[in-house]
Amino acid sequence: MPKENKIKKIIYKDISWYKLEKPTETQLLKLKEKFNFHPLDIEDCMEKIQRPKLDIYHDYIFMGLHLPYWSEKENRLKTTEINVFLGKTFLITVSDYKILLLDELFYKAKQDPKKRARFFGRSTSRLFHFIFNQLILNINPLMREVGKKIDTIDRKVLQGKYKDVFEKISEMRRSLIVFDTIIKPQIPIFRKLESGRAGNLDTKNAQYWGNLVDRLQFIQEQIEDYLQILEGLAITNESLLSYKTNEIIKILTIFSVILLPLTLISGIYGMNIETLPLASSPSSFIVVSGLMLSIAVIMLLFFKYKKWL
Structure with missing residues (x-):
């Protein structure tokens, strides 16, 4: 029987951060009983949700959020899920697999009192903002890697590697579309929180929710720019391929025209x-x-x- 991951916990003043990684049904049910969570939220933690979601209750917020990461093994973009329960005195993060940056932030907060005070701030909203802001910033290296891959495709287009370019463009398009479906649906979630529609939770942190909106929008704009560049590269590659094909057909046609009278003469004689x-x-x-x-x-x-x- 696999070993059950423990529920990790940090307390700072009257704020608690619980971190669960690959939780069992028993652990989630214990949290449900302790904090009186809605059964559907617990169900969402047990099953992978297809799209990010936000549920607002009178004493807590539930968010199902997605984060992108690059799978070197499968050579494509994949999604990991992080579910968040946010109350006035508690923050609970539930992830479906090990998120290294989240582990690192938790370890720093636990070991270093100064960092713990800086991370937690004065409310659970500030704590969540700090954590998710770091997770979003961690997407930037992935965006730079995507940019490098597109630059490589651009060079291959100029080198005339048409078949290889076609496959790379198709793979990158698919990854960016997945990327867009991860980022885009999360913008309305934080925009709603920015507007102050967060139940009885503190509404003094609108600028922090707005900061997350800005960061997500910036990433989405980058994705759209990359998709436009890929569209242009695909058109350029197709045009060059058509030009090369036409050149080959033209040369073959010229040889056919030259051979036609020669064939006629040799046939007569x-x-x-x-x-x-x-x-x-x-x-x-x-x-x-x-x-x-x-x-x-x-x-x-x-x-x-x-x-x-």
Whole structure:
């Protein structure tokens, strides 16, 4: 039987931060009984929710939030979920897997009294703002990595690696669309909190909720910019590929046109008709070959003059 992760806890003045990682049903039910949480919120913690959500009650707020991370193993963007119970005297974070930055913040708050005082501030809202703000800032390296991958695609477009570019653009588009579906739905959640519609919780931290809105909007704008760049690269790559294909078809067509009269002449002289000009002449092969070569050269010069070559 797998070992059950303990519920970790930090207390600062009258504020408590509980941190659960891969919680069991028993642990969640204990929290439900202690804080009188709604059963549907506990159910959301047990099952992965498809979209971020916000439920406001008279004595606490429940938020189901998503964070992006890059899976090197699968080479694509994936989502992790963090559920938050926010009351006047408690903050409970429930994650479906180990979030290293969250562990680091919890450890610093537990070990260092000065950092604990700075993290917790004067309310649970300030504590949550500090934590989630750090988690959002942690997305910036991921955005820079996405930018580097797009720069690599740009270079490959110029190098003419069409097939590889097509696959990379498709993969990056898919990742950015997933990224957008993670970030975009969370903006209305914090905008609603910024407006002061947070039940009986303190409404003096509107600027902090607004700060989270600004950060999420900035990330969303970056995602939209990257999608536009990828769209442009896809169009450029398709145009270059079409141009290369047309060039190949043009060259093949020119060779076909040059060979057409030569094929006609060789076909006529291959019928073994004695009345054909030069049919019985010992120099017929040289003359006919010279004629065919002259026709080919004249046609090549004509195509060159017309700038078709």
